[in-house]
Amino acid sequence: MQKFKEVFMHIVFLTAAFVSIAAVALICVFLFANGIPAMKEIGFGRFLSGEVWRPSNELYGIWPFILGSIYVTAGALIIGVPIGLLTAIFLAKFCPKGIYKIMKPIISLMAGIPSVVYGFFGMCVLVPLVRRLFGVNGNTMLTASILLGIMILPTIISVSETAIRAVPDKYYQGALALGATHERSVFLTVVPAAKSGIMAGIILGVGRAIGETMAVIMVAGNQPKVPDGLLKGVRTMTANIVMEMGYAADLHREALIATGVVLFVFILIINLLFSILKRRTVL
Amino acid sequence: MDKSILRKRNENDGQEKQIVGINQRRFRQKLAEYKRTPGSLILLILVYLSAILTIASIGFLLVYVLVKGIPNLTPELFKWEYNSENCSMLPALINTVFMTLLSLLVAAPIGIFAAIYLVEYAKKGNKIVGIVRITAETLTGIPSIVYGLFGMLFFVTTLKWKLSLLSGAFTLAIMVLPVIMRTTEEALLAVPNSYREGSFGLGAGKLRTVFKIVLPSAVPGILSGIILATGRIVGETAALIYTAGSVAVVAENVFSSTRTLSVHMYLLSKEGFHTNQAYATAVVLLVLVVLINFASDYIAKKFAADGINSGR
Numbered sequence: 001m002q003k004f005k006e007v008f009m010h011i012v013f014l015t016a017a018f019v020s021i022a023a024v025a026l027i028c029v030f031l032f033a034n035g036i037p038a039m040k041e042i043g044f045g046r047f048l049s050g051e052v053w054r055p056s057n058e059l060y061g062i063w064p065f066i067l068g069s070i071y072v073t074a075g076a077l078i079i080g081v082p083i084g085l086l087t088a089i090f091l092a093k094f095c096p097k098g099i100y101k102i103m104k105p106i107i108s109l110m111a112g113i114p115s116v117v118y119g120f121f122g123m124c125v126l127v128p129l130v131r132r133l134f135g136v137n138g139n140t141m142l143t144a145s146i147l148l149g150i151m152i153l154p155t156i157i158s159v160s161e162t163a164i165r166a167v168p169d170k171y172y173q174g175a176l177a178l179g180a181t182h183e184r185s186v187f188l189t190v191v192p193a194a195k196s197g198i199m200a201g202i203i204l205g206v207g208r209a210i211g212e213t214m215a216v217i218m219v220a221g222n223q224p225k226v227p228d229g230l231l232k233g234v235r236t237m238t239a240n241i242v243m244e245m246g247y248a249a250d251l252h253r254e255a256l257i258a259t260g261v262v263l264f265v266f267i268l269i270i271n272l273l274f275s276i277l278k279r280r281t282v283l
Numbered sequence: 284m285d286k287s288i289l290r291k292r293n294e295n296d297g298q299e300k301q302i303v304g305i306n307q308r309r310f311r312q313k314l315a316e317y318k319r320t321p322g323s324l325i326l327l328i329l330v331y332l333s334a335i336l337t338i339a340s341i342g343f344l345l346v347y348v349l350v351k352g353i354p355n356l357t358p359e360l361f362k363w364e365y366n367s368e369n370c371s372m373l374p375a376l377i378n379t380v381f382m383t384l385l386s387l388l389v390a391a392p393i394g395i396f397a398a399i400y401l402v403e404y405a406k407k408g409n410k411i412v413g414i415v416r417i418t419a420e421t422l423t424g425i426p427s428i429v430y431g432l433f434g435m436l437f438f439v440t441t442l443k444w445k446l447s448l449l450s451g452a453f454t455l456a457i458m459v460l461p462v463i464m465r466t467t468e469e470a471l472l473a474v475p476n477s478y479r480e481g482s483f484g485l486g487a488g489k490l491r492t493v494f495k496i497v498l499p500s501a502v503p504g505i506l507s508g509i510i511l512a513t514g515r516i517v518g519e520t521a522a523l524i525y526t527a528g529s530v531a532v533v534a535e536n537v538f539s540s541t542r543t544l545s546v547h548m549y550l551l552s553k554e555g556f557h558t559n560q561a562y563a564t565a566v567v568l569l570v571l572v573v574l575i576n577f578a579s580d581y582i583a584k585k586f587a588a589d590g591i592n593s594g595r
Contacts (some may be wrong), residue, residue, distance in 0.1 A: 006490050013404055016396030017415050020464065024418040025456045027425070030436045072391055086333030094330055103338065105580060110341045112576040114518030116549045117565050121344050123552060124351075124562075150340050158335070181316065183323035183330075204424075211426020213521040238428045240520070243524055245435075260432040263427070271424040275417070 027264075028277065032121040035261035038254030053224040053240075055248070060255040062262065064226045068141075068234040071227055072216065074210040075145025076152055080209075081202055083149070084156030088198075092164040093172075100121065111154035120219035127219055134231055139221030140233040147219055148212060152205035159204055163197020164190060171242075200277040207270045211263070214237040237263045246281045287383070292367025345569070352566030367533040370560040372531045372567065375547035381534055382527065385452035386459065391509055393456075394463030401464075402471040403493050417545050427522040430458050434526035435544040444454040446540040459512035459523060466511065470504025471497060486498045507583040514575040518568070520545040544568055 039047050042060045050061020087107075091100060126146055127138035134142075167190050175185035189196070221233020222243055235243070241256050241263075248256055317324040362371040372495045397415065411494045434454030474497050482492040498505075528540030529550055542550070548568055551561040 002488060006488055009490050013396045013400035014411075015413065016393045017405075019393050019397060019402040020415055020418045020422060020460055023460065024421050026437060027433045027457075029432055030441075031429070033434055083333045083336055086330050087337045090330045090334040095334070099323060103334070103450070105577070106338065106341060108580065109573060109576050112514050112518070112572050113344075114520070114545050114548075114568055116518075116520050116545050116552070116571060117348065117569055117572075118344075120548065120552050120561060120565055121348060123560070124342075125347060150344075153337055153340075178350070181323040183326040184320070187326055195295075207424050207426075211428065213426065213428040218549075218552065238426065241428055241432065242521060242524060245432075257432060257436070260429055264429050267424055267426060267429070271421055274424070275420060280562050 003241035030262050031257065031264055034254060035258035038251060038258045039261070041251065042258075047255070048262070051226055055244070055252040058251070060251070062237065062240070062255075062259050063260065064224060065235055065240045066236045066262065067237070068220075068227050069210050069236040069263075071141055071219065072144045072148060072234060073206055073234055075141060075230075076148035076209040077202065077206065079146055079149030079153040080156055080205060084153045084201075084205070085160055085198060087153070088157045088160035088164060088201075089186060089191065091161050093182075093190065107154050107157055109255045111158070115215045116153070116211060116218075118147060118151055122215060129278045130231075137221065137233070139219060139233050141220065141227055142217050142230045144220040144234065144236075147215055148209045151212060151215060152208050152212065155208050156201045156205045159201030160194070160198045163194040163201065166197065167193045176185040194279050196280045200274055203270055203274045203277060207267060207274070210236075210266055210270070211238065213242055217242055233246070236265075288556055331418050348562065348565045348569055351572060352569075354565075355563040356566060357563070360520035360560060360563055363533075370551060370557050371531075372544060372547055372560075372564050374531050375542050376567070377533050379517055379540040379545075381448060382452055382455065382523075382541070383513055385448060385537065386455040386516050387509060389453060389456035390460050390512065391465055394460050394508075395467050395505060397460075398464050398467035398471055399493060399498075402468055403489070403497065411463045422457065422461040423465075425458075427458065427519055430454050431522040431525050433457075434522060439526055445538065446526065446528030447538045448527060448534050448541050449537040450522050451541070452537075452541075454522050454526045457515050458519070462515065463505075464507050464514045466508025467501070467505045470501035470508070472499045473504065479562040503582050503585060507579045510575055510579040510582065514572055514579065517543070517571055517575065518545055519543075520549050523554065524549075544571075 038060075042050075047062060048066070050059065051063050052059045052061050053064060054189070091103065091107075095103065112126040122143060125222050126143045130136070130140055130143045131138035170190045173187050173192055175189040176182070180188070200266055216236050217239045220235065220239060222235040222239050224235050224240070227234040237259050238261050245253070245256050293512060317327070352429045359369045360371055362369050363373060365371045365374050401412055408415045431454065434450055438444050438453050439446060440452035440594040442450075478496050478500060479492055482496045487495070523543055523546050527543065527546070529546055530540040531542050531547065532539075534541045544564065544570065548561060551557050551564060
């Protein structure tokens with residue numbers, strides 16, 4: 001009886017471990033099975049590089065949204081990476097203990113704030129701000145980039161900080177002993193040594209930014225056309241799915257799922273890069 | 284202070300010279316050095332500026348939402364029945380609790396059992412372990428909208444659960460599974476091997492050791508992971524819109540369509556007519572998430588401080 005229980009529970013545990021494998025497999029199967037046929041029907045080339053998205057005329061080109069996602073993510077990186085990296089350096093090498101104790105929980109809280117709240121904040125503060133500063137409709141690529149830049153800060157900060165802290169103190173001390181200033185030692189010896197860990201953090205940030213949905217929808221304007229300027233509206237792949245899934249049917253619906261497939265492939269590539277970098281460093 | 288200052292007599296002119304430890308220099312000495320190395324000064328300023336900017340942006344967000352939202356927290360918003368006039372968030376709040384409990388009911392046992400397998404049962408070099416880790420990592424990186432699409436295709440359409448509490452809960456359960464798995468794994472790994480050896484030595488079997496010795500010592504770590512997962516569930520929107528729907532009524536059973544607080548907040552702000560109510564909803568959401576986060580941190584810290592060392 002005891003023996004049976006042992007074996008039974010062993011099997012239960014093993015099954016539980018298989019659930020995550022099954023989940024990934026199911027997600028792949030269902031997304032690809034529903035998305036690929038639509039891509040075939042529309043034509044891979046015309047779907048991926050078509051510049052016009054007009055479901056009423058059976059025109060399904062998601063090139064504007066791919067570009068939109070890439071632009072907004074790049075914008076978020078331009079804002080988030082320098083600030084995030086420097087803040088991580090501050091936390092690891094400049095911060096007095098007392099301040100660290102306050103700052104660290106605040107940054108982990110930043111990661112926990114729901115994206116709708118960020119989006120709402122962007123809608124009520126950033127959008128009017130951009131409207132007043134530049135005299136345009138405030139729902140722009142710039143607004144979305146700033147908001148996403150703030151949203152990826154905690155990811156970049158915490159991964160980079162861990163990477164910087166993992167660098168042996170010898171590096172820093174050696175540079176100091178050679179007469180370099182504190183800043184020089186940190187920036188020219190410690191940070192370069194933490195390079196691949198920092199890269200991993202940035203890639204994780206890219207994944208967050210490209211997959212972000214609600215916050216982007218609320219501030220980006222969402223016009224379904226090729227984005228043509230920092231102060232123009234933009235629609236990302238994620239936004240496209242949420243905006244139209246509510247009323248889409250047939251091929252339109254499948255085209256939206258296919259948009260999800262393209263997004264999924266992007267994310268898989270980013271994940272792969274992340275795990276390769278993570279293997280190369282001690283996180 | 285005095286100890287670190289070495290006084291050295293210069294042999295040529297007999298004057299006393301101070302050599303000061305680099306960590307003991309005074310403000311004026313630092314300033315003098317920065318004058319010689321302007322590059323370092325610029326870097327220093329940039330570092331401080333970034334840190335201030337980070338804190339300022341999050342501080343501004345918190346203060347702004349709280350200041351705008353708290354005056355709008357009227358009793359109207361907590362009426363049992365929702366209608367487009369009072370924008371009551373109570374049904375959404377209750378649905379959020381249902382959704383959280385149901386998702387955790389699915390995800391927690393699976394996550395904990397999977398972690399038990401990985402830590403306690405799998406032998407070293409087991410191929411399954413590697414695959415499970417990779418898939419868990421993949422799940423962590425998948426954006427919530429992709430979960431939403433999958434939930435819509437699988438639970439809503441294929442299993443014919445319709446837009447319902449159940450579809451939403453299962454979608455979220457897959458989403459938080461890797462969080463629970465990872466934290467449980469870490470908590471189990473932190474349990475010293477001597478506990479297991481002691482238990483085996485007294486004649487207990489594997490199963491008994493796991494449930495009576497290892498798991499109880501790992502409870503705080505596991506709990507902190509589950510609370511973290513709760514935070515994710517409460518804040519989630521994109522994965523729920525097309526799996527749980529947006530009906531603003533307290534769910535009658537697991538098959539009724541519901542909206543959680545985050546979805547409610549999104550719909551309110553999208554309409555654009557009820558900005559004040561949206562602010563108030565944001566406050567409630569924010570406070571919930573802050574509390575959940577700090578609870579998780581607190582338990583994790585307590586665990587690190589005295590969980591295992593106190594000796595159960």
